Amino acid sequence: MPLEQMKKEHRKFLIAGTILLLLFTLYLYWNPIAEEYASTQYIMAPKLLIEFGLLPILFLLLAWVFMQGLFFLGLIQKGTSKYRKALHILSWAVVLLYALVIIPFLIENIYVWTISFHSDGFSYSGQLPPIIYNILFKLACMDLHPSLFILPGILFWSTGRENPPKEPRPE
Secondary structure (H helix, E strand, O other), X not given: OOHHHXXXXXXXXXXXXXXXXXXXXXXXXXXXXXXXXXXXXXXXXXXXXXXXXXXXXXXXXXXXXXXHHHHHOOOOOOOOOOOHHHHHHHXXXXXXXXXXXXXXXXXXXXXXXXXXXXXXXXXXXXXXXXXXXXXXXXXXXXXXOHHHHHHHHHHHHHOOOOOOOOOOOOO
């Protein structure tokens, strides 16, 4: 791999590692607060935000950074399978489908959490389409752990775009 390409990969690794550390710090700070809200005041919104929002992103990024680190150590190389592009599209489809279902739920939870602090009485009924509640119920029944997002993170790295070496410019 050319030196310029290696520097670019190293820069991506450092940026992703920094973001990973920031997200992990946020998790360490926010999780005890969310646990306290859930156990003492029965407000589940912060806990749900962590479990369905922050942790999947954290595990996805953790897998990508781990694979990039192994690449720098020379232990692995990017995949060259003929199914590489299909796997990359499939991983994106899975993550985007999850986001499509979860983001409205998380927005609603933030809304419920904020009105619970600013209203005298708590009278709110869900406003999301029933299909989202059905999907969320099925996801909850399957007890999907956020660590399952390690697999798409590995696939994002291994099936990601491999930059061809640049041709030298004619002088």
